[in-house]
Amino acid sequence: MLKRTGSWNLIAGIGLVFVVATFLAHAFLNRSEENALEQLLDRAGTQETRILRNMAVQASSTLSETGLTGQPYNISISGRAALSYWAVLARKPNNLPPQIQAIVGEVATILSKFEQALFDNTLAISALELQALRMSFEKVVAELEVSHFNSEDRLKDDFIARGQAKNAIFFVILTVASGLIVMTLLQNNWLLDANAKITESAQRYSRLARHDALTDLPNRLYFEEVLAEALSEWDQSETLSVLALDLDGFKGVNDTLGHDGGDALLRSIASRLKNIVRNLDGRNCVARTGGDEFVILLYLQTGIADPRRIASRICSELQRPFETEYGHIKVGGSVGYTFARADVLEADVLLKEADLALMEAKSSGPGLSRPYNCTMMEDLKRRLKIEADLGSAIDANHIRAFYQPQFDLQTGRLIGAEALARWKHAELGQIWAAEFIPIAEANGDIVRLGKLIFEQVCAEVAQMPHHLTVTINVSLAQLMEAEFPTFVRDMLVKTGVSPARIILEFREHTLLVNPHYVRQAIVSLQALGVKISLGDFGTGTARIQDVLQVRWNEIKVDKSLSGLDEPDGVVPPIVNLIQHISGHVQSSLLVGGIETEHQKAGFSEAGFAHGQGYFYSEALPKDEFEKAYLMTG
The missing domain is CATH 3.30.70.270 (Reverse transcriptase/Diguanylate cyclase domain)
Incomplete structure (x- = not known):
């Protein structure tokens, strides 16, 4: 574009020079034309005037040579030709000016009396007639001179007027052409500036399109x-x-x-x-x-x-x-x-x-x-499949609550159970909560899923012995809903389950987001009569001061701390700290993930009251749980 614009600027400059040169040439030629016309008029006018004037002068001279009045007069051949010319001129149509035609008519009137004598070369004329005829010819000469000059002036004026009109038209055309050329030059200069700005903007926007505006790193x-x-x-x-x-x-x-x-x-x-x-x-x-x-x-x-x-x-x-x-x-x-x-x-x-x-x-x-x-790609495909089918599984009630029993570590007595979600997928088989819960939290299905499990558990707990408590996991998204306490109350009323039999478990990271609101929500739930458990405690994600500001009914130690396999059975310092915190907030302690007798004995000796894990049982469907732990005889 820059090359094309520069070329147009060059062409416009050359065109402007050409227009100026044309204007100067036209002025020169116009002046030359005027000079030539003046010369032509001078020559043409002099010849015409000479013919008429000579004839008039010849006629006047002839008459001046006449003798006494009434005597015959011999006229020279040239004089006779002059008088005959004027006699013939009076009878024929001509293009003489009106003034001269009038005088010629007077001459013709006088000559008509002597026309025959004129040809016979015997002319006799009175003094008065001679005087009148001579004066008429002199008038012709004078009028011819005046007519010539007037005609010449008219021709010059008409030529000048036409030339001026022609020059005006040429000047208008020249002005318009010059204006267009100037506009072209200005427009091309503007286009050059615009092109430079566009190029600069294009480069800037190209960089913005390829770089992060905040950090200036590539995107x-x-x-x-x-x-x-x-x-x-x-x-x-x-x-x-x-x-x-x-x-x-x-x-x-x-x-x-x-x-x-x-x-x-x-x-x-x-x-x-x-x-x-x-x-x-x-x-x-x-x-x-x-x-x-x-x-x-x-x-x-x-x-x-x-x-x-x-x-x-x-x-x-x-x-x-x-x-x-x-x-x-x-x-x-x-x-x-x-x-x-x-x-x-x-x-x-x-x-x-x-x-x-x-x-x-x-x-x-x-x-x-x-x-x-390479296994990560297969894991991704599995995750995408779970994500695609999760919503319909919730709608179809395919995700069910399984129950993992909880026991008194001292007596071995069954005290309750934790409800854990399980999904039996048609293609992928049994899917554990640890796999699909994060997906539900990421895509926003966790609230619907939480309500589904809560309603299932309440309906099933109502059919279990009244001394058993059931722990239900609650996500942060559920807790942040203002209507959640109302939902819990309505489900308890609908199923007839005593609030004291329900323990709501929140993971430790719940306290990281808006601790003040979380504390208020927990207080509202406890006001309904349900118990609150702090799950997975010991991972270190929450601040101790935030933990101490909540009146927990139960603290559940994270399963990563249940590996008490040291030969001497020394309890890790973190466990002692958890016991101290539990005493401060007056809550019971439950340890999860117990897998060996040694672990069970170690936590029991450390003062933990309750526990659960594969050492006792995995999570079971409701029917199997009741058959294994609730049916007697």
């Missing part, structure tokens, strides 16, 4: 282009590794400091990641793909650089506090990574593999890194 689109180019040029002499990174605890930063604080943290993280990868190799690339997610392309020397070590280093670097305008912020991160292979050279496949490895890392715990393996 996913640009990263995919870089990765695709790297794969197309990869000669397998070095290792190409793709890492997917996700922050741990970023939501808490947003909730605490707001989005501005979260943005400041992301900028600081982007800067640190860029420094890490660029120091390894200038070709390395880090991009932000959304929210708190990043991807990294690493060029590594095969056999020298270890991607596992680099992934672990990145996790460690993310553990260090980040300096921001909101102060030092501490988070963590999980990393999943994969490698380019001869049979896998597609950018989207490698990114998917890295994402799957990241999911595995996050499920394994915070701050960990995991490599991709």
Whole structure:
């Protein structure tokens, strides 16, 4: 476009020069034409005047030579020709001016008396007639002179008027053409400026389209282009590794400091990641793909650089506090990574593999890194199948409550059970809650599922012995619903189950989100008469001060702490701390995940009252649970 516009500017400039030259040439030619016309008029007018004037002068001279009045007069041949000319001229049509025609008529009247004598060359004329005839010819001469000059002036005036009109038209055309050329020049200059601005804007928007506006890192689109180019040029002499990174605890930063604080943290993280990868190799690339997610392309020397070590280093670097305008912020991160292979050279496949490895890392715990393996793709397909069928399974009531018995560790007496959701899938078989509950929480089905299980359990507990209590797990999403206490009350009334027989269990991480609201909701539920249990305690996700502000009816120790397999049977210090907290809030203690006699005995000696786990029984369907533990005889 720039070349075309420059060419038009050149053409317009040449055209302007041509127009000016044409105007000057036209003025010169116009002046030359006027000079030529003047000369032509002068020549033409002089010849015409000479003929008429000579004839008139000749006639007048002839008459001046006459003798006495009444005497015959011999006229010369030239004089006779002159008088004959005027006699004939008077009788024939002519183009003489009206003034001269009138005088010629007078001359003809006088000459008609002497026409024969004129030809006979015997002319006799009175003095008065001679005087009148002579004066008439003199008048003709004078009128011819005046008529000539007047005609010449009229011709000049008409020529000048026509020339002026022609010049005006030419000037208008020239002005319009010049204006168009000037407008073309201005327009082309404007187009040049506009083109420059458009090019600048296009470059800016192209960068915005390929970079993250917050961190100025490449976005996913640009990263995919870089990765695709790297794969197309990869000669397998070095290792190409793709890492997917996700922050741990970023939501808490947003909730605490707001989005501005979260943005400041992301900028600081982007800067640190860029420094890490660029120091390894200038070709390395880090991009932000959304929210708190990043991807990294690493060029590594095969056999020298270890991607596992680099992934672990990145996790460690993310553990260090980040300096921001909101102060030092501490988070963590999980990393999943994969490698380019001869049979896998597609950018989207490698990114998917890295994402799957990241999911595995996050499920394994915070701050960990995991490599991709082929089983993860099968796990993804299974997860997608579960996700696709979960909604219809809830609607069809295919997800049922199973019951795992709970016992008194001292006496072995059955005291209750925990209701655990199980789903018997038509294709995948039995699916445990640990597999589909996170999916339900992610896609928003957890509230419907929670209500389904709660209603099932209440209806089935109503048919069990009244001394048994049943623990029902409640998700954070259910607890955050303002209508949840009302729902619990309505179900208890509908099924006739005593509130004292229902224990609602909340996981420890529930206290991380809006602790004040959670405490109020728990108080509302306890006001109904139900009991509240803190589940999976000991994982360290909740603050001790938040735990101490709730009046728990029961604290359930996380199953990871039930591994008391030390030879000397020493109880870990964390267990002693849990006992102290339980005493402070006046709650009973229940340990989950007991698998051996040694574990049961250890917790019993440590003062734990109740327990459950595979040592006693797995979770059973209602009929099998009743047959195994509630039927006597």
